[in-house]
Amino acid sequence: MVELRDFTLVDGRLLAAWIAGPVELWTWSGADFSWPLDERQLAEYAAESATPLRRSWMAIDAASDQAVGHASVRFDADRASGRIGRVLVAPEARSKGVGAAMLTSVLATAFGELGLERVELGVWTDNSRAIRLYEGLGFVCDRVLRDVEQFAGTSWSAMQMSLPRSAWGAGAVSG
Template identity: 55%
Template structure:
């Protein structure tokens, strides 16, 4: 249903077009980018040492999603981030398929022991997806201003290698 392809700057315009404004950018990337999102910001992001970035490609060849893993200094854990599904592909299982491949890569190929992430508490669909994949709440951070006049708390979630690969997500490397 989805294949992982390394994210390239050729994909940047497509991914940037999925983000309609500063509020959506803050929801996707926190304070890591500024509006308007441009190729220079994405080029710096892709070049970050220790970051793996992918584009999800659907069976028909169109780009349907994006995700990244940033390795921790110890090499045993990583932070899942910048997860985004194309607006016209949402609600069709692409997010789950994309993240299953990313997590399989992290645990099976990189030998990670833990994957962590942060998500705004108001992002209900993302929180539900992460919970279905096995992530558990580790900490709730106080509400902060997202730069658009709205404030939201952030949830820190974590998935241990020992809790991954339930039968419903078993994928061989």
């Protein structure tokens, strides 16, 4: 079980330590950040996370009180929908169900406290583990953007996925 705690600049060093190199940073954030992830970028991200534009959280393992993950939701202009992004599980917590638990908490917050009607996300098409996780939570593919970015000599395609409140409330989620 995980609990969400608001992300602050103090969490930035831990978050940066979970990202091993430029490709992992790209996988996590696309072109939003540059390698190496430094204090200035983290300060800007923490500041944005404290505005009405975005909510960002650290996932805390309830048993150990240790941070085990991170996720954020960026809101559209009328706050009817949001976009999950910057999902990252601590290396030592991977393959232990933390991602599903964290995102279940994020979705409960998004559809509950935040009152969103729809949640969207984008995932690189080669990230099959993440795609399976999102599908297990009820997300469906809306479209695939082929060769949308170039990075590290590779062409990257992105899958755009969404989950309406009605599907969440209808029990599409297991977990």
